[in-house]
Amino acid sequence: xxxxxxxxxxxxxxxxxxxxxxxxxxxxxxxxxxxxxxxxxxxxxxxxxxxxxxxxxxxxxxxxxxxxxxxxxxxxxxxxxxxxxxxxxxxxxxxxxxxxxxxxxxxxxxxxxxxxxxxxxxxxxxxxxxxxxxxxxxxxxxxxxxxxxxxxxxxxxxxxxxxxxxxxxxxxxxxxxxxxxxxxxxxxxxxxxxxxxxxxxxxxxxxxxxxxxxxxxxxxxxxxxxxxxxxxxxxxxxxxxxxxxxxxxxxxxxxxxxxxxxxxxxxxxxxxxxxxxxxxxxxxxxxxxxxxxxxxxxxxxxxxxxxxxxxxxxxxxxxxxxxxxxxxxxxxxxxxxxxxxxxxxxxxxxxxxxxxxxxxxxxxxxxxxxxxxxxxxxxxxxxxxxxxxxxxxxxxxxxxxxxxxxxxxxxxxxxxxxxx
Ligand code: AMP
Ligand code: GLY
Numbered sequence: 096x097x098x099x100x101x102x103x104x105x106x107x108x109x110x111x112x113x114x115x116x117x118x119x120x121x122x123x124x125x126x127x128x129x130x131x132x133x134x135x136x137x138x139x140x141x142x143x144x145x146x147x148x149x150x151x152x153x154x155x156x157x158x159x160x161x162x163x164x165x166x167x168x169x170x171x172x173x174x175x176x177x178x179x180x181x182x183x184x185x186x187x188x189x190x191x192x193x194x195x196x197x198x199x200x201x202x203x204x205x206x207x208x209x210x211x212x213x214x215x216x217x218x219x220x221x222x223x224x225x226x227x228x229x230x231x232x233x234x235x236x237x238x239x240x241x242x243x244x245x246x247x248x249x250x251x252x253x254x255x256x257x258x259x260x261x262x263x264x265x266x267x268x269x270x271x272x273x274x275x276x277x278x279x280x281x282x283x284x285x286x287x288x289x290x291x292x293x294x295x296x297x298x299x300x301x302x303x304x305x306x307x308x309x310x311x312x313x314x315x316x317x318x319x320x321x322x323x324x325x326x327x328x329x330x331x332x333x334x335x336x337x338x339x340x341x342x343x344x345x346x347x348x349x350x351x352x353x354x355x356x357x358x359x360x361x362x363x364x365x366x367x368x369x370x371x372x373x374x375x376x377x378x379x380x381x382x383x384x385x386x387x388x389x390x391x392x393x394x395x396x397x398x399x400x401x402x403x404x405x406x407x408x409x410x411x412x413x414x415x416x417x418x419x420x421x422x423x424x425x426x427x428x429x430x431x432x433x434x435x436x437x438x439x440x441x442x443x444x445x446x447x448x449x450x451x452x453x454x455x456x457x458x459x460x461x462x463x464x465x466x467x468x469x470x471x472x473x474x475x476x477x478x479x480x481x482x483x484x485x486x487x488x489x490x491x492x493x494x495x496x497x498x499x500x501x502x503x504x505x506x507x508x509x510x511x512x513x514x515x
Contacts, residue, residue, distance in 0.1 A: 103161030132455025238270030282367035293355035321507030431470035
């Protein structure tokens with residue numbers, strides 16, 4: 096038996112710890128720092144790599160890293176140096192997410208399909224480029240900007256404003272010292288996540304996120320307001336194309352460049368005229384995609400994460416998924432993704448049906464009461480025999496849960512129904 100330390104505090108980390116605790120090989124599951132729904136919380140921040148390593152050493156843990164920041168900060172490298180077992184990509188491999196410019200240049204030199212782009216550090220030159228470019232553009236800050244560093248523009252005025260915001264007003268600080276201006280690709284978006292061991296990548300179940308705050312994909316981008324799995328937007332044929340032209344090619348190209356990619360590789364895909372383009376890479380599970388994906392997983396997650404960290408995914412039998420659909424509805428605080436109140440008491444956690452689970456994200460246990468403590472507060476996740484059933488099941492549970500400033504989208508999964 097082994098102990099596990101999950102690093103992070105979101106819905107994704109609650110889902111990872113929930114699934115890992117079901118493994119017959121796993122003894123204790125600790126979560127640092129965790130949230131109001133995770134049970135053995137360790138009060139260490141995800142930034143305090145030394146303290147996390149000391150804890151993992153003391154309890155002989157296998158460590159699973161949820162979010163990108165500690166990966167980009169070299170948590171995995173530090174743990175390996177100390178001889179600790181850890182799941183996730185190295186700092187070098189995490190550049191696929193931590194530097195959008197590095198990722199775009201990597202895709203270009205390795206012929207991985209992505210939108211055409213140019214890089215600028217000078218606002219005047221960037222604006223001159225926009226004024227002569229004939230297509231609509233998307234402007235991206237190079238570094239990690241908490242999901243806010245991408246501005247999708249409809250005309251030159253919006254593009255010029257975005258350039259000023261990042262390069263002149265420095266709204267993202269150093270993360271915005273360079274920008275990418277890329278062709279806007281309009282199509283259908285989906286999340287394609289594979290578990291990689293440096294040699295191969297095995298696909299997770301497909302999923303689709305809902306990034307905008309309002310129904311019908313209106314309003315500003317968020318971390319994700321809900322997700323479902325599988326998505327009809329990616330059929331078997333397209334899945335094979337993505338697997339070969341994007342996932343396998345990314346792993347082998349990284350390897351050719353001397354970098355092993357171990358961990359979850361998440362390709363944010365735009366499908367235009369049946370062809371997939373990589374909009375971005377993430378080097379971790381998606382949040383909230385992780386919640387419906389793990390609800391559908393039959394296999395022992397621990398075995399897969401361990402094999403990924405050891406370069407041994409080939410030794411495992413084929414991963415197994417439930418045939419059912421799963422839907423996760425994010426319950427957020429009013430005001431998210433901008434400012435929002437915290438500290439509201441949440442009720443309605445009793446009598447949750449067997450086919451459903453309420454994952455916690457921005458919650459805190461305050462002397463036995465669960466209170467809101469973040470923008471995305473809960474992820475109500477339900478299985479169903481069809482996508483439509485899973486949507487209904489999830490909304491039935493979401494209705495039972497109350498707090499003063501609760502906000503949810505009411506159309507999670509709807510765009511999937513239109514492809515069935
Ligand atoms: P990212 O933070 O890179 O995931 O980008 C946020 C969102 O911006 C994506 O989920 C897309 O909806 C959109 N986006 C990014 N790049 C493009 C592009 N080249 N064309 C159209 N939309 C894009
Ligand atoms: N749900 C999108 C992400 O995890 O980046």
